[in-house]
Amino acid sequence: MATQVTEAAAEEAHVREQTLVHDEIAFANDAKMTARDVDVFYGEKKAVDSVSIDVDSHYVTAFIGPSGCGKSTFLRCFNRMNDTIDIARVQGRIELDGEDIYDPRMDVVQLRARVGMVFQKPNPFPKSIYENIAYGPRIHGLASNKADMDGIVEASLTRAGLWNEVKDRLDDSGTALSGGQQQRLCIARAIAVDPEVILMDEPCSALDPIATAKIEELIEELKGRFAIVIVTHNMQQAARISQRTAFFHLGNLVEYGDTETIFTNPRADRTRDYITGRFG
Amino acid sequence: MTSADVARTGTVDWRSAQMQARIRKRYAKERRFRFLGLGALVFAAGFLLFLLTTIVSDGIGGFQRAEVPLDIEYSATTLGLDPAQMSGDGADYAINRADFRSLVNAAAEAQLGTSEMISEGAWLDVRDRLRGDPSLLGSRERVWVVAAPEVDLLAKGQISFDVPAQRRAVSQEMINQYVVLNDRGDVQLSLNTGFLTKADSTSSELAGIWGALLGSLLTMAITLALSFPIGVMTAVYLEEYAPRNRFTDMIEVSINNLAAVPSIIFGLLGLSVFLNTFGMPRSAPVVGGVTLALMTLPVIVIASRVSLQSVPPSIRDAALGIGASRLQVILHHILPVALPGILTGTIIGLSRALGETAPLLLIGMRAFVSDVPGGVTDPATALPVQIFLWSDEVGRGFVEKTSAAIMVLLAVLLSMNGVAIYLRNKFERRW
Amino acid sequence: MNSTTAHTVKSFDDDLRLLRSMIGEMGGLARSQVNEAITALLSHDVELAKRVVEADKRIDELEMEAESFAISIIARRSPLAQDLREVIAALKIGAVIERIGDYGKNIAKRVEALSSSGYRGASAGVEQIGSMASTLVDDAMRSFAERDPFLARAVSDGDEAIDDYYESLFQTLLGEIAEDPENTAPATHLIFIIKNLERIGDHATNIAEMVHYSATGEHLEDRPKGGDATGLSLPL
Numbered sequence: 044m045a046t047q048v049t050e051a052a053a054e055e056a057h058v059r060e061q062t063l064v065h066d067e068i069a070f071a072n073d074a075k076m077t078a079r080d081v082d083v084f085y086g087e088k089k090a091v092d093s094v095s096i097d098v099d100s101h102y103v104t105a106f107i108g109p110s111g112c113g114k115s116t117f118l119r120c121f122n123r124m125n126d127t128i129d130i131a132r133v134q135g136r137i138e139l140d141g142e143d144i145y146d147p148r149m150d151v152v153q154l155r156a157r158v159g160m161v162f163q164k165p166n167p168f169p170k171s172i173y174e175n176i177a178y179g180p181r182i183h184g185l186a187s188n189k190a191d192m193d194g195i196v197e198a199s200l201t202r203a204g205l206w207n208e209v210k211d212r213l214d215d216s217g218t219a220l221s222g223g224q225q226q227r228l229c230i231a232r233a234i235a236v237d238p239e240v241i242l243m244d245e246p247c248s249a250l251d252p253i254a255t256a257k258i259e260e261l262i263e264e265l266k267g268r269f270a271i272v273i274v275t276h277n278m279q280q281a282a283r284i285s286q287r288t289a290f291f292h293l294g295n296l297v298e299y300g301d302t303e304t305i306f307t308n309p310r311a312d313r314t315r316d317y318i319t320g321r322f323g
Numbered sequence: 324m325t326s327a328d329v330a331r332t333g334t335v336d337w338r339s340a341q342m343q344a345r346i347r348k349r350y351a352k353e354r355r356f357r358f359l360g361l362g363a364l365v366f367a368a369g370f371l372l373f374l375l376t377t378i379v380s381d382g383i384g385g386f387q388r389a390e391v392p393l394d395i396e397y398s399a400t401t402l403g404l405d406p407a408q409m410s411g412d413g414a415d416y417a418i419n420r421a422d423f424r425s426l427v428n429a430a431a432e433a434q435l436g437t438s439e440m441i442s443e444g445a446w447l448d449v450r451d452r453l454r455g456d457p458s459l460l461g462s463r464e465r466v467w468v469v470a471a472p473e474v475d476l477l478a479k480g481q482i483s484f485d486v487p488a489q490r491r492a493v494s495q496e497m498i499n500q501y502v503v504l505n506d507r508g509d510v511q512l513s514l515n516t517g518f519l520t521k522a523d524s525t526s527s528e529l530a531g532i533w534g535a536l537l538g539s540l541l542t543m544a545i546t547l548a549l550s551f552p553i554g555v556m557t558a559v560y561l562e563e564y565a566p567r568n569r570f571t572d573m574i575e576v577s578i579n580n581l582a583a584v585p586s587i588i589f590g591l592l593g594l595s596v597f598l599n600t601f602g603m604p605r606s607a608p609v610v611g612g613v614t615l616a617l618m619t620l621p622v623i624v625i626a627s628r629v630s631l632q633s634v635p636p637s638i639r640d641a642a643l644g645i646g647a648s649r650l651q652v653i654l655h656h657i658l659p660v661a662l663p664g665i666l667t668g669t670i671i672g673l674s675r676a677l678g679e680t681a682p683l684l685l686i687g688m689r690a691f692v693s694d695v696p697g698g699v700t701d702p703a704t705a706l707p708v709q710i711f712l713w714s715d716e717v718g719r720g721f722v723e724k725t726s727a728a729i730m731v732l733l734a735v736l737l738s739m740n741g742v743a744i745y746l747r748n749k750f751e752r753r754w
Numbered sequence: 755m756n757s758t759t760a761h762t763v764k765s766f767d768d769d770l771r772l773l774r775s776m777i778g779e780m781g782g783l784a785r786s787q788v789n790e791a792i793t794a795l796l797s798h799d800v801e802l803a804k805r806v807v808e809a810d811k812r813i814d815e816l817e818m819e820a821e822s823f824a825i826s827i828i829a830r831r832s833p834l835a836q837d838l839r840e841v842i843a844a845l846k847i848g849a850v851i852e853r854i855g856d857y858g859k860n861i862a863k864r865v866e867a868l869s870s871s872g873y874r875g876a877s878a879g880v881e882q883i884g885s886m887a888s889t890l891v892d893d894a895m896r897s898f899a900e901r902d903p904f905l906a907r908a909v910s911d912g913d914e915a916i917d918d919y920y921e922s923l924f925q926t927l928l929g930e931i932a933e934d935p936e937n938t939a940p941a942t943h944l945i946f947i948i949k950n951l952e953r954i955g956d957h958a959t960n961i962a963e964m965v966h967y968s969a970t971g972e973h974l975e976d977r978p979k980g981g982d983a984t985g986l987s988l989p990l
Binding site for chain 2: 129152155156159161162164167168183232233235236
């Protein structure tokens, strides 16, 4: 038992000093969001340990890593969803366009409109399809009249590739759609408030391959218009849709680089072992 | 599969007599268990049925009353009424002062031989007739007046002639007179409208439930108006805003304990705080309502919290994720989903409060109140208290009144539950 | 550089091992083809040459087997990182070995014509370049078997020696033709043979490069392949 503890401690000390950031990212300077030395604590437990990362506005950035590596927790720092958990405590600095989002003057409601989120389980409101999309623009006052709102709803659903499937039943319940449609509805709901960044927390983990492919196609289309950060357990998915990949392990950011390099020639041993299925 | 398992394959003879016996035994056990459950159900249903039939068969008579005919002459002189007074503002006062009792009793003695055959309050109906139509003054008409309680019992066949005279509640003379009247066809049973429109009375044939029913409804209105908003707000605060710490844990434990406190304690609280300290009116629905609201609050808080907790967190996340404020999350998303559960809890709490007797006794709602309450500060009784009071009365006529009152109470409870089911289905419309 | 930890899915390791052993077997076969073709050539053993031609079919079969197995691994296991590099390398090395086998067959096919011509010149040189090519193939296959990027680099360097030797031998054979036009036909055969051996050296280098990339993820810096004899002036 004692040796295990010291081994773990030694390993932790070993990795903390090095996050392997590939040169092409380290010297890029088009960051939409930057995190510096971010720690997240759940009570006494440190879930995220001194993570620094830049999220580029033109790319899809994928966070990969085994369960409990802190990637989802870290993702939820970007729109301060961790605020809703009593015992969660965030240290360090996260900036959106150079603005500290944990500054007391930052309005968290506006932040979450600017940094949208799509969750693991499709979670449409138990309301009509129309109401699901219109809710965000309404509470933020983005539509001045009904025609405006109709326009936003149609545009959002069209962008999410759902318009043709639901245009004749906008009054039906959002929860009556299939799982894949529900998730696209949630993406449409997120883009209806015109965010700058979209965070996706394992958006396809509850979907079948066809529905997954449709979501991936949608992400492809949204890329460039929004900065997209996606947490996924599916490495093939990360390889398919992202341009940047960050590998997390035990709360550390182990390696961050171009997706192509990460999946063909990862530099860190732990990254390599993880993506080739050698974690023991 | 291990090699040992493989080796065993086929060695068991599932068709052997021993195995067949096991199967039969197992089936028999299953059957017995099922019959036990069915038996329990039948037993419970039987009890309920017995209770209901007893109440209904006893109580149905409470909605009827015996009447005997009297020829009444509305003589202005006997009544001491001046026809000139019969219109205008003084009319009511004049009629209230008139001596209808003597008029009716005289008529009864003349026509039936004794005034004991009619109710002590028979003259009230006669007075109300004249009040309704002042032109009757000076004329003569045949009026069916309320019979005496003994006649009532006889007419409903509740007194057996076979019982020895000294153990009967009715004298032999009375019976003889009743038989004469009955043979003439001068005894009739008709709907007791007074039971549903009047308040309590010392005479069973005149006692009504409306006063108690209205008292109960007023009390419930106060209870609902206080406990629902306070209970729901408390639950929302505890679930959505309160930090998790020792203090909120303590509050939670206290609320759970309060829900288990015997209701009579709440009555004592009402007595000492509302009546003695604040000096609120005794026997009034407002005090009853506040006291029962205190009793109902923990039930509503607990039910509402459970209902709020059962709202899927994904809905909360979704709303927060697109930038809804905490208030918007609660008002737009959480409460609508939790409402059916909250309403169910509220109705359960109110149903319990409606049937509550002990705390109301302590705050004075057991007083004899012969007037229908006109507001929440007027003295009133409540249905369960009225039932309790009547069950304690010596008059034999009150037996059926008690059962009839129970039927009214059950009807109110059932309709409240009906409303609850309706509301739940309405709000539970699943999208 | 190579991780020794096993995959969580054990049969993935078995698959990779089997693929490596198929490629290894092909490599061994190809090398002995080259050796036997040279032996047949030097000893004018036409029978042996025929056997060499026959045996090439086995290499072709093995190549097809290895190719479909590699494709099935990609389809079933979705290998990534060094696993992906290794499977792709095996796929490409298989094709290269098949080419080496073809060269061996080509050499063997010329044995009959040469032995009937009675020309016996330059045999020592041919034996020398033959053994150099064979050694290079051997080293390349060893670097593959051991995933040894250093040995792979050595193979790449060793190819230069073959290229130089090929150029001098080419010069010699041209001289023989100039000396006696009778020698034209057999010397041309020999030129083709040494050209084949030089190409085998190049292919061994290719194998080494793939091994290096598979093992390290880095490409060996490209070395211009010699042996095209373009720098030589033909005595016209």
